[in-house]
Amino acid sequence: MQKLLATSTAARPTGSPPQRRLFRVPSGPFAGRVVALYADSPGGIVLVYSDYPYGDWSAPLLVTSDSSDTPFSACIDSTGNIYAAYCDTSHDLKVRKLTFVGGQWSIGAASTIINADDSFRPVILKDSDGKLWCLFDHHRLSYDGRHYVRAKSSVDDGATWGTGPADLGTALSSAWIDPVYVSVCLGAGRLHAVYCVDHIHLMMRICDLATAVWQDESAICDINSIDDQFDSALSSDSRLGIVVTPFSGGVYFKEHDGLTWSGLIEVENTDARSPQVNYAESSPQVLYMKHTGSGYYVPRYASRSGETFSVEDGSPAFGAFDKVFVFHSGGSPQYQDKTAAASNATTGDVFHSDSQALLDSAGDCLYLGGLSKFHRAAVILSTIGSGGVVAWEYWDGLDWVQFVPYSGAFNFDLDNRLVQFWQDLSAAPADWQVGPVYGYNAFWVRARVTTGFSTKPVGTQILAGSKLNDLALVR
Amino acid sequence: MNITLDYLTGNRKWLVRDFTVWGDPGTFDAAIIATEDFGVRNVVFLRELLGGRAQVVEYADLIDHRGNPLPDTIANPTVIIIPKNGAVAYLAGSPGNMSFAIAKVPGGSIEPVADLIIMEMR
Numbered sequence: 001m002q003k004l005l006a007t008s009t010a011a012r013p014t015g016s017p018p019q020r021r022l023f024r025v026p027s028g029p030f031a032g033r034v035v036a037l038y039a040d041s042p043g044g045i046v047l048v049y050s051d052y053p054y055g056d057w058s059a060p061l062l063v064t065s066d067s068s069d070t071p072f073s074a075c076i077d078s079t080g081n082i083y084a085a086y087c088d089t090s091h092d093l094k095v096r097k098l099t100f101v102g103g104q105w106s107i108g109a110a111s112t113i114i115n116a117d118d119s120f121r122p123v124i125l126k127d128s129d130g131k132l133w134c135l136f137d138h139h140r141l142s143y144d145g146r147h148y149v150r151a152k153s154s155v156d157d158g159a160t161w162g163t164g165p166a167d168l169g170t171a172l173s174s175a176w177i178d179p180v181y182v183s184v185c186l187g188a189g190r191l192h193a194v195y196c197v198d199h200i201h202l203m204m205r206i207c208d209l210a211t212a213v214w215q216d217e218s219a220i221c222d223i224n225s226i227d228d229q230f231d232s233a234l235s236s237d238s239r240l241g242i243v244v245t246p247f248s249g250g251v252y253f254k255e256h257d258g259l260t261w262s263g264l265i266e267v268e269n270t271d272a273r274s275p276q277v278n279y280a281e282s283s284p285q286v287l288y289m290k291h292t293g294s295g296y297y298v299p300r301y302a303s304r305s306g307e308t309f310s311v312e313d314g315s316p317a318f319g320a321f322d323k324v325f326v327f328h329s330g331g332s333p334q335y336q337d338k339t340a341a342a343s344n345a346t347t348g349d350v351f352h353s354d355s356q357a358l359l360d361s362a363g364d365c366l367y368l369g370g371l372s373k374f375h376r377a378a379v380i381l382s383t384i385g386s387g388g389v390v391a392w393e394y395w396d397g398l399d400w401v402q403f404v405p406y407s408g409a410f411n412f413d414l415d416n417r418l419v420q421f422w423q424d425l426s427a428a429p430a431d432w433q434v435g436p437v438y439g440y441n442a443f444w445v446r447a448r449v450t451t452g453f454s455t456k457p458v459g460t461q462i463l464a465g466s467k468l469n470d471l472a473l474v475r
Numbered sequence: 476m477n478i479t480l481d482y483l484t485g486n487r488k489w490l491v492r493d494f495t496v497w498g499d500p501g502t503f504d505a506a507i508i509a510t511e512d513f514g515v516r517n518v519v520f521l522r523e524l525l526g527g528r529a530q531v532v533e534y535a536d537l538i539d540h541r542g543n544p545l546p547d548t549i550a551n552p553t554v555i556i557i558p559k560n561g562a563v564a565y566l567a568g569s570p571g572n573m574s575f576a577i578a579k580v581p582g583g584s585i586e587p588v589a590d591l592i593i594m595e596m597r
Binding site: 002004005010012034038054276280287299303397433468471474 | 503505508512513517519521522523526550572
């Protein structure tokens with residue numbers, strides 16, 4: 001399923017890959033409820049929730065309005081209380097407890113984690129003893145102007161951190177000129193901090209919770225241009241997995257068994273972003289957005305199979321269409337199958353061979369078919385059309401029903417356009433039916449030419465692409 | 476709209492007896508929020524069951540209790556599962572017009588056997 005929750009004016013409403021924003025209530029009468037936090041404006045953080053099957057969502061509950069426009073993070077405890085850590089407009093770090101009682105969250109007062117210099121991109125979690133931990137990028141302007149990964153903790157439910165807001169906490173990294181990025185996960189009495197410094201170095205430190213002593217820093221790997229494009233998770237048998245999608249390309253996985261690191265495993269050789277990793281028992285599962293060209297991405301899912309990963313599309317609502325036909329009324333044959341050509345990024349290969357165009361004269365059609373419903377098409381053209389008008393239509397089981405796309409009319413007169421047929425997948429017409437086109441049963445949308453083109457469009461790529469970014473997997 | 480045809484074809488029902496369920500629900504219930512930037516930034520919730528051994532059942536592959544095959548497509552179908560051996564099964568997602576996905580509850584020691592009532596909800 002796919003559901004639009006809100007529009008936001010914040011810079012990164014769903015944060016940074018190492019941070020946490022989406023949770024399941026773990027126990028009690030509301031177990032399974034999904035709760036999401038996101039930035040709805042540069043200063044505002046809100047909470048929404050939904051119960052199975054997650055079609056209807058609550059009205060937003062304002063968590064705070066004094067956030068800076070930088071990524072924040074949260075965690076949930078065993079009873080459903082949420083702790084949201086964020087950077088305020090003075091670049092101090094604050095936390096608010098959202099107490100869960102009777103199926104509702106009530107927002108507590110903010111307490112300050114650190115107010116010395118500037119701090120950014122916190123991650124927060126609560127250990128099994130009820131101790132809160134916050135790790136963050138500390139920009140020490142008053143001392144050396146460098147960035148440090150720091151950790152602070154609270155034993156009084158977030159009221160006091162260390163000895164107070166001026167306490168710098170523990171520096172996990174050395175000093176770096178550029179911002180640092182950190183993730184944290186908990187397992188088997190140990191806290192694992194994984195962080196990126198100097199854009200390329202991925203490092204780790206482990207804290208034994210019984211002694212609160214941090215082990216020495218160890219190197220995980222060096223890859224060009226990682227920044228915040230990584231995530232970490234722990235398995236039930238305390239394996240630490242990390243996934244990285246560096247800006248230089250590729251999706252990589254590495255695992256620590258408690259003693260040593262595995263080699264760097266290439267999950268997929270592709271440009272990608274926004275990685276997330278999760279374990280089902282001891283099996284790592286990886287999600288990320290794969291670049292398909294022209295600024296569009298599709299979700300991908302990878303699971304380990306032996307020493308390698310098997311990779312598949314992460315959602316049937318995104319990616320290549322199951323079938324694409326071009327229909328030219330004067331063609332012989334009239335229908336031509338362009339499924340493969342539409343899915344790849346080869347320039348100018350989506351056209352009918354008789355018209356030499358994607359669409360030409362009145363009655364010509366572009367058919368987009370999916371075995372599941374879809375709600376969009378990213379249309380990349382090598383030749384922009386002009387003079388033509390198309391009607392967009394779906395099949396209701398009896399007839400073609402004309403509609404105006406949610407994103408507005410599109411007559412193949414732009415070289416790159418994401419045509420959103422409906423607001424989201426849940427808004428797709430209930431009467432949209434499977435039907436046969438040229439012998440192929442699918443959910444069909446077609447663009448039918450009502451006024452012929454003077455300049456005929458030629459296609460490069462047509463698929464259900466997205467611009468999704470900053471994935472936050474449920475925890 | 477042909478009202479007579481609609482009357483004859485609408486609200487059809489089929490009973491499929493002793494259907495064995497072997498599908499896994501998916502090892503990864505991936506719920507995600509994400510941002511999609513179109514100039515305005517949309518906050519989007521996605522949920523997919525991934526990695527499972529799906530049991531996708533085509534209506535055309537089913538035989539009803541009278542021995543007749545079901546049609547290829549059913550408009551707005553509803554599938555009701557009646558467990559017969561104590562093991563529980565459920566629908567993975569909403570039934571489609573050509574097929575539905577069914578799965579056993581994780582952890583069960585036996586494969587569920589159930590009667591299925593499939594209804595067309597015109």
